[in-house]
Amino acid sequence: MRYAWRLLASCTILLAGCSVGPTRTAAPPVTAPVPAAKMSLQGRVHGGQQPINGASVYLFALATSGYGNASSSLLLSTVGTPPDASGRYFVTTNATGGFTITATDYACTPGQQVYLYSVGGDAGFGTNTAAAMMAVLGQCGAANSFTNLPAVVQMNEVTTVAAAYALAGFAADATDMSGSSTPLAATGMANAALGAANLVSIATGQALALTPAGNGEVPGPMINTLADILAACVNSSGSGSAGCTTLFQNATSNGTPPMETATAAINIAHNPAGNAALFDLATPDAPFQPIYTPYKGSGPPNDWTLTIVYTGGGLDYPAAMQVDGSGDVWVKNTNGNSLTEFSPTGVALSPPTGYTGGGLDGPAGLAIDQSGNLWTANQSASPPTLSEFTSSGMPVTGSPFSGGGLNDPYAVAVDGQGNVWVVNWTNSLSEFTSAGVPITVDGGYSGGGLNESCCLAIDPSGNVWVANVGGSSVSAFSSLGQGYTELGFTGGGIDIPQSIAIDGAGNVWVSDGGGVALSEFTGPNIECTPACTARGTPLSPDSGYTGGGLVHSNTVEIDGAGNVWALNANNPAISEFDSQGTPITGSSGYVGSFQGTVTPGIIGGDPQGLAIDLSGNVWVSDPWLDGPGGTDNVVEFVGAGTPVVTPISVGVTTNQLGTRP
Secondary structure, three states, rough: OOOOOOOOOOOOOOOOOOOOOOOOOOOOOOOOOOOOOOOOEEEEEEEEEEEEOOEEEEEEOOOOOOOOOEEOOOOOOOOOOOOOOOOOOOOOOOOOOOOEEOOHHHHHHHHEEEEEEEEEEEEOOEEOOOOOOEEEEEEEOOOOOOOOOOEEEEEHHHHHHHOOOOHHHHHEEEEEEEEOOOOHHHHHHHHHHHHHHHOOOOOOEEOOOOOOOOOEEOEEEEEEEHHHHHHHHOOOOOOOOHHHHHHHOOEOOOOOOOHHHHHHHHHHHHHEEOOOHHHHHOOOOOOOOOOOOOOHHHOOOOOOHOOOEEOOOOOOEEEEEEEEEOEEEEEEEEEOOOEEOOOOOOOOOOOOOOOOOOOOOOEEEEEEEOOOOOEEEEEEOOOOOOEOOOOOOEEOOOEEEEOOOOOEEEEEEEEEOOOOEEEEOOOOEEEEEOOOOOOOOOOOOOOEEEEEEEEEOOOOOOOEEEEEOOOOOOEEEEOOOOOOOOEEEEEOOOOEEEEEEEOOOOEEEEEOOOOEEEEOOOOOOOOOOOOOOOOEOOOOOOOOOOOOOOOEEEEEEEOOOEEEEEOOOOOOOEEOOOOOOEEHHHOHHHHHHHHHHOOOOOOOOOOEEEOOOOOOOOEEEOOOOOOOOOOOEEEEEEEOOOOOOHHHHHHHHHHOOOOOO
């Protein structure tokens, strides 16, 4: 926002006298900018409701030295205590659990994402080296400053759960949190730190009921339940206690148990499959209430995912979703002829009617180009058209665009050159330049086995991959629109495909809307002739990859670890598989949970779209009119996935599909 400043000239008889003739206003004196005041940090560490005396408190920042590396230690030798064995300084809590970090005791760099970590101390049961807490402070500003920081930061099991889930995409454990040095990774880490404030108040140490913007419902009982699970170990004699033993045996990372509770929370966030032994630690008299209530006496939750339900922004039967380079989440509304935009923290940025205009009429598919502009095709327009919007939600001049053989368009994708491809249900492909000028003529590209085609994806070599509902097959086209096969590639369990995605190895994944499987095909990132027999070879077995809760999946996406995520329409859940096709989720997938007394899961009966963001959050569009919000929803599974390069078109351009930023 630009502000116009007025220089007001005045004179006063008491100070200088006034002339009756023309006057010249003296230039204001030049003053040096006032530096931001350095901040002292005060906090209090509690285990359950008990102060922890003698805990070591560290100040860390997420590093940029590569994923899985050590956090940056920010405390200086001026704190007055000797460093630990790793050379990191800390302060110690007093009998009330309090601690102070003076303004000269630490140095953070503007832009760093900062968190507190405490370990050890005595909560009244003797010294417990397994007791560890975290709290996210947020982004460091100029001269060691933070925005909206409370006078006293509360650290307990609730703030630990929030930090563990929000930062899970960058955490190996509680003291090893890092991303890369790329701008996209910096954005992802900043968004992740902001996300912690959607779950908990560090001023009170309590879970929120609503996000600060007011349009997101927070799963407070589930957060409290997880906090109570940690408290069973914190409020004990230490690692050998029953609470710690049960926690550590059931919160492992690749089979390795954690040594303290903060890392245990991170491990649960990374592996949130349901676990009855953990649930048994959250007793009715545990310190944080209310806790998760089993649905109709069904027992432990299906999974330990934390899900926030957002409304607003003009959602009206939300369907296809995409994430842009800022981490904003975009949704195509089928009924509203509109687009909805949410910030990375779920704030509705679009108006109550969504973004409209630009020729939107029965929008189908959604894609974001390398400039951040959005593209969707209009099925209901006569003749069909292609709409483009800026990253601010404004229709681009000239939108909608027509021609190019558009005929019952179904999905949209952007290639590495910025050209926009549209798959038509009527067995053709249309291609447009980034300016909306048709490249294809009437009829589009055809052949190649196209048969009632639903969806498409583009690899970094410019090959266009299309899933065919009618043929239960996959077609491949060169960047020039030449089909590589006459009948399409079949096998691998493919049956009524609904979505298609390409991983970092160039392999092609297809969701199965007609059954319970995922299919995978080879897809070399090279241009070659039809003699390339390796292209399109099924990698999945004849029955496809199964398990993980797959039932009629309608969307498939790849995260930054190369893991494959599928959204299931007939089993309202999300399923996760590793890059080898082995299910990570249990037999019911991840269903999330709200209050636990409304439904067994948070996703409604007709989920439509799925996307993964720069922080590793997994988003689902859910036109569930009877859901917890009473209207159409967008659901965020906080920290469930691995951060991935967004938008997808940038991954295509930089050959970073299915990789971390």
